[in-house]
Amino acid sequence: MFFIIGITPKHKHIGKSNVVCPACGRRADLQISKEYSVFTLFFIPLIPFGASYYAHCAGCGSVMSLSKDKGKAFEGNPGVVIYDGDLQLIQNNSGPACPSCGAKIIVSQNFCYNCGNKL
Numbered sequence: 001m002f003f004i005i006g007i008t009p010k011h012k013h014i015g016k017s018n019v020v021c022p023a024c025g026r027r028a029d030l031q032i033s034k035e036y037s038v039f040t041l042f043f044i045p046l047i048p049f050g051a052s053y054y055a056h057c058a059g060c061g062s063v064m065s066l067s068k069d070k071g072k073a074f075e076g077n078p079g080v081v082i083y084d085g086d087l088q089l090i091q092n093n094s095g096p097a098c099p100s101c102g103a104k105i106i107v108s109q110n111f112c113y114n115c116g117n118k119l
Helices: 068-076
Strands: 005-020 027-041 044-057 063-066 087-091
Touching (some): 005 044
Antiparallel strands (some): 027 044, 044 063, 063 087
């Protein structure tokens, strides 16, 4: 007799929250997701474990980790307010931005290509 057991990674989209992104500083929709593993027996998922919660900024594409307590609360009730203190920046994709309009710029630019503001 043999058993087929394993651990399968899972990804679940929970919802979105309109928050000021700690990376780009703009108010944007953060896509909240949960990543966890599941112990399987004969390809049947049995026991979930190791949950981590993440937020992805729709504006700049940066990735933040969400505290486990706040993630569980948001999963149970998507109306829970997420504050920037609940987020920890993992990957900053925003780069330098124009202080006037928020458009991405190159450090060597003298003027913003989007609004013309002097940098």
